[in-house]
Amino acid sequence: MTEQEKNEFKKKLDNELEEYQCKTCEVWKENLIKNSPPVRFMIDELRKINKEVTKDDFACVPCDATRAGGFSPEGIILCQNRLPTKGMQETTMVHEMVHLYDNTKFKVDWTDLKHQACSEQHQACVKRRAILSVEQNPNCHSKEEAERAVLSVFDSCFADTRPFDEIY
Secondary structure (H helix, E strand, C coil): CCHHHHHHHHHHHHHHHHHHHHHHHHHHHHHHHHHCHHHHHHHHHHHHCCCCCCHHHEEEECCCCCCCEEEECCEEEEECCCCCCHHHHHHHHHHHHHHHHHHHHHCCCCCCHHHHHHHHHHHHCCHHHHHHHHHCCCCCCCHHHHHHHHHHHHHHHHHCCCCCCCCC
16 A cells, blocks of 8 residues: 555544444433433423533543533533543533533533632542643643642532532
């Protein structure tokens, strides 16, 4: 094979893999929305605060290696190339839906590192993961700033398990 043929072949394989990952993510997404108890629970809890959630609120897209999903007020991202199992996709969907719940119920200001830190702890319930997530916020300028934000809200946010009755 020539170098050009090798590159074309690799590009074709990459495109086929991306299509496969996208289709898998979409199938799992629809199945989880219909059949997963924790996903159904979150859909029901969001409905109670007047937020309807459908499959269109989740976008399956390729991502870099730093994440499995993401939340913004515009929607939830599922990283189709970072979710190798249906169980990981379920966990990611619930994780991001808790951010949606916080955003809807508490009007989170995502530019405020303390607000984000609280939401991360609320759903992740782990300081380390909350710090890592806050660190990725463009308004955060250092790991130390992320740590200060997380630690300053940890006690109050960790105690708030809504919409769950206890820590999920």
